Amino acid sequence: MYGVEPGDIFLADCPARLAVEVIADKWAVVVLWGLNDHARRHSELIDLIGGISKKVLTQTLRRLQTNGLVTRTDHGGVPPRVEYELTALGRTLMGPIRMLTEWAEQNGDAVLAAQEAG
């Protein structure tokens, strides 16, 4: 219709759109990236990710979990010990996210400059 390749992302009610919304989240990308190489505990992620609060991290992880990208393992005991890890599906996202984070690291300054100019 407009000469764009299939990409049903443009359709409101399709799984692809849903999938985009899963990751189009301020924190989801950073959290997933934090789980890139191995499982981490809640508190590790808190230390790793600057500026995130406990509550928001929990929310984000829960959302990722119900979307099948992350598993939550409660080892019980006191103090609690909970580990989060990517699922197979979550790992398939690492390619795109790697590109995104690399882009961000390379072009962050340009974006900042545009903001200040604009």
Place this chain on the structure above:
Amino acid sequence: MYGVEPGDIFLADCPARLAVEVIADKWAVVVLWGLNDHARRHSELIDLIGGISKKVLTQTLRRLQTNGLVTRTDHGGVPPRVEYELTALGRTLMGPIRMLTEWAEQNGDAVLAAQEAG
């Protein structure tokens, strides 16, 4: 510290984080993708992108504009005629976004299944 490669995305106040937040937006990815191959008018984007409202499209485009990813060209006249187009910086994002949309198209069903199961 945690064995993760540099990735200063984890630092709260760095340009990379800012850049991630620019695109970690429900609509930004879809809108940018809609501008992938050539400039489009506001009304074209409305038709192309299912479920977006005029107001939100305008807001999203403005944000992308102030972040240096999109240009806005007003050709004047009545009815108005305005075209939006990717900047050079915006075009550098097409690689990552292509991967993201391809991932979404391939894995949307899996995410949906996880949601319904979880």
Place this chain on the structure above:
DNA sequence: CGCTCAGGGTACCCAGAGGTTCCCACGGGG
């Protein structure tokens, strides 16, 4: 016993994002 501390999570509240509706400008066609 009583105190604290660690780790993870939850109750409450507010600001802001997102959606809907209506309005404007104005040339052209029915």
Place this chain on the structure above:
DNA sequence: CCCCGTGGGAACCTCTGGGTACCCTGAGCG
């Protein structure tokens, strides 16, 4: 004469993202 096509603005409403403060458990320790 009325309405359409276009992009945008203003007003209004709802919903949820995020911050703060608090809770819970049991080990360790004096």
